Amino acid sequence: MASRRVRLPGADEIFRPTAPKPPGKAAAPAAAPATAPTAAPVPTQTALPVPAPAAVPVAAPVAGRRPTGRQRHDSKITVYVSAGELLDLERLRLTLRAEHALSVDRGRIVREAVAAILADFEVRGERSTLVRRLRDGEG
Template sequence: MASRRVRLPGADEIFRPTVPEPRPASPARRPTGRQRHDSKITVYVSSGELLDLERLRLTLRAEHDLTVDRGRIVREAIAVVLADFESRGERSTLVRRLRDDA
């Protein structure tokens, strides 16, 4: 008769070491994409910004055959802004937009 006992993973399978990815030296920064992420932040957005983000997600799916979640879009946007800042610094879109808001 077979055992009904369920095999549970051991601690070494659950608590695997995580090694941060090396930071790219060039402005060709890539987002992490589909993987398990070890850090989380909370970002508050207006209802209009959330609707725009959802419309973008649906447009990417309908017109470009890209099925991505909102988190992936945000990580892509962060990668683009960081690469622009690293390569253009003072002239980056981020610096200009933040100055315009100040």
Template sequence: MARRVSLPAADDLFRPTDTQPRPEADAAPAPDAVAPGAPRRPSGRVRHDEKVTVYLTADELLDLENARLTLRRAHELAVDRGRLVREAVALVLEDLEARGDDSALVRRLSQQ
């Protein structure tokens, strides 16, 4: 006797995880939006609803892990790789907003 397996419906698989309503495009900016000229602050240890996938070489991943371990060993800062990347992105974007063409990001990308 064959038994049918009950699988979740598409609505169950692709449901939003955030219970808070999202602001519409023409609504006021989100509370965590950054005002121009204001210092950028990374999100830290909160639930993140958005995701980005970044592919790294083995050497880049090793460098990232070494930086994480250095922060832990030399500075007693226990951070995961995600937080380390978010902090680095915040620093780079703050530098770009503050310095524009003279930012480290523009200089490095211009060399490639």
């Protein structure tokens, strides 16, 4: 009789190394997990109001400040967002796909946003959108 026990993937099947590989060494592709991971509860937080696009001009990225786009990324960060922020991000992704024929993932949208806000900060400094929003959020 076969075991009815569910086989769970091992750590080496779930996690892949994020350190850069030495030249000439290809990373072995990570195997897909046998089961879908369970979503962890998302901490709640109050989102800052987002101004209309015309109200806050963002400078075009300066030389060297382009997002990386579709490539393998070796560094990773974890960002916690509220359920509403995640829903807004997913709606944006679907709108980009439906109305602009841009099939991008959430990571690409976030990398584009980071590149834009860094470029704006480099150009405008104290008057940048980032500094204004962070100051407005204090208190």
